[in-house]
Amino acid sequence: MAMEKRDVVIVGGGLAGLTTAKYLAEEGVDFVLLEEHTKFFQKPCGEGILPSYIDFDFFDLYGSKKGVEREINEVVFIIKDKALTVPIHFFMIDKEEVEKEMAHQVEKLGGEIRMGEKVQKIKDNVVYPQEISARIIVGADGARSLVRKSMGIKSPKIGVAIEGHIDHMEGFDENKAYIWFGKSITVEGYAWAFPRKEFWNVGIGSAKTEGFSTYANRFKSRFEMKDVRGAAIPFSLPVKTYGKNFLLVGDAASQVMTAVGAGNLPSMVCGKLAAETISRCLKSGSINLHLYENAWKKHLKKLFRQSYMIYRMASFLSYREENRAYRWVKLLMKMFAGSPKESDIKST
Numbered sequence: 237m238a239m240e241k242r243d244v245v246i247v248g249g250g251l252a253g254l255t256t257a258k259y260l261a262e263e264g265v266d267f268v269l270l271e272e273h274t275k276f277f278q279k280p281c282g283e284g285i286l287p288s289y290i291d292f293d294f295f296d297l298y299g300s301k302k303g304v305e306r307e308i309n310e311v312v313f314i315i316k317d318k319a320l321t322v323p324i325h326f327f328m329i330d331k332e333e334v335e336k337e338m339a340h341q342v343e344k345l346g347g348e349i350r351m352g353e354k355v356q357k358i359k360d361n362v363v364y365p366q367e368i369s370a371r372i373i374v375g376a377d378g379a380r381s382l383v384r385k386s387m388g389i390k391s392p393k394i395g396v397a398i399e400g401h402i403d404h405m406e407g408f409d410e411n412k413a414y415i416w417f418g419k420s421i422t423v424e425g426y427a428w429a430f431p432r433k434e435f436w437n438v439g440i441g442s443a444k445t446e447g448f449s450t451y452a453n454r455f456k457s458r459f460e461m462k463d464v465r466g467a468a469i470p471f472s473l474p475v476k477t478y479g480k481n482f483l484l485v486g487d488a489a490s491q492v493m494t495a496v497g498a499g500n501l502p503s504m505v506c507g508k509l510a511a512e513t514i515s516r517c518l519k520s521g522s523i524n525l526h527l528y529e530n531a532w533k534k535h536l537k538k539l540f541r542q543s544y545m546i547y548r549m550a551s552f553l554s555y556r557e558e559n560r561a562y563r564w565v566k567l568l569m570k571m572f573a574g575s576p577k578e579s580d581i582k583s584t
């Protein structure tokens with residue numbers, strides 16, 4: 237039997253892969269997206285998404301309001317017994333619903349998605365066991381990307397997180413998001429509680445995998461968390477995101493705002509930019525995928541760098557005595573997020 241030949245194979249059906257697929261489908265590019273699971277969103281996520289960054293707007297990229305549950309306007313940072321409330325604007329989404337809706341849009345535009353298709357090997361631009369040969373392979377396969385590894389790109393630093401659900405959080409305002417910081421919580425990371433419509437997403441993550449289980453177990457014992465799942469998070473600046481015949485998008489490329497582990501909006505922005513580059517290359521007949529790296533750097537390099545700098549400072553502070561860490565975090569907030577309101581945790 238002749239081998240299947242496609243212009244593009246996208247590996248991974250998270251926000252990065254689905255956004256790439258959507259914009260390729262809009263351009264009429266031939267592709268197939270392969271997702272290893274039979275259902276979308278099999279990985280934990282706080283499910284917060286920033287509304288926009290420079291020229292990129294979440295609702296423009298998404299093209300729908302389905303699954304958007306809440307608007308958050310304030311984040312409360314808790315350090316020991318003190319709280320800093322900061323004006324930060326984002327949306328809470330039902331990410332499974334959002335990914336399903338994006339897949340629906342892709343298919344409506346004529347794009348092809350195959351679920352339950354795990355790519356296990358890539359050699360000479362053929363993905364196995366599917367045996368599909370592609371002119372371009374898009375690695376949108378998350379933090380532990382097989383595409384990245386197959387293409388010989390060094391892995392970013394990988395941290396770890398766990399997250400579960402809590403039905404009700406006594407004394408917590410469901411119009412706000414909460415972040416716990418300081419060495420009594422964890423080092424090189426933080427814990428969070430983000431309000432979905434019917435429950436809270438509560439979790440803890442760290443760039444330091446060694447000893448993390450002690451912090452995670454201590455945090456878990458404070459709450460009765462259900463459906464607890466673990467996941468990897470990249471904690472580096474983006475890696476090299478292209479080669480002769482491949483691109484990396486989203487967590488696979490470490491396109492994450494490391495200070496807060498936020499990769500949802502960056503994955504969508506980079507997915508769009510990847511699709512635009514691919515479409516232009518295929519139409520011109522000249523495959524120059526470095527144009528993709530130029531494109532995301534033009535728009536997002538500053539954001540990734542600034543966020544990485546804050547993450548490094550916060551990591552350093554996470555080992556310090558907590559009253560001292562509090563004073564520094566307050567200063568960082570003033571510089572990057574707006575004037576914080578101070579209170580003790582009982583009056584947040």
Ligand SMILES: Cc1cc2nc3c(=O)[nH]c(=O)nc-3n(C[C@H](O)[C@H](O)[C@H](O)COP(=O)(O)OP(=O)(O)OC[C@H]3O[C@@H](n4cnc5c(N)ncnc54)[C@H](O)[C@@H]3O)c2cc1C
Pocket residue numbers: 247248249250251252253270271272273277278279280281282283284285286353354355356376377378379382397398399439441467468469485486487488492497498499500501503
């Ligand atoms: C606990 C936690 C909380 C987070 N909270 C937030 C938050 O609140 N806000 C925010 O902006 N970001 C958050 N993030 C980060 C965010 O989830 C990621 O940055 C985002 O999901 C990246 O999207 P992606 O499509 O690149 O990767 P993923 O969402 O990981 O998708 C990758 C897809 O590829 C598939 N796949 C992997 N390997 C293969 C293979 N070999 N073959 C076929 N398919 C494959 C996977 O099944 C998956 O569907 C959080 C991360 C974690 C771990």
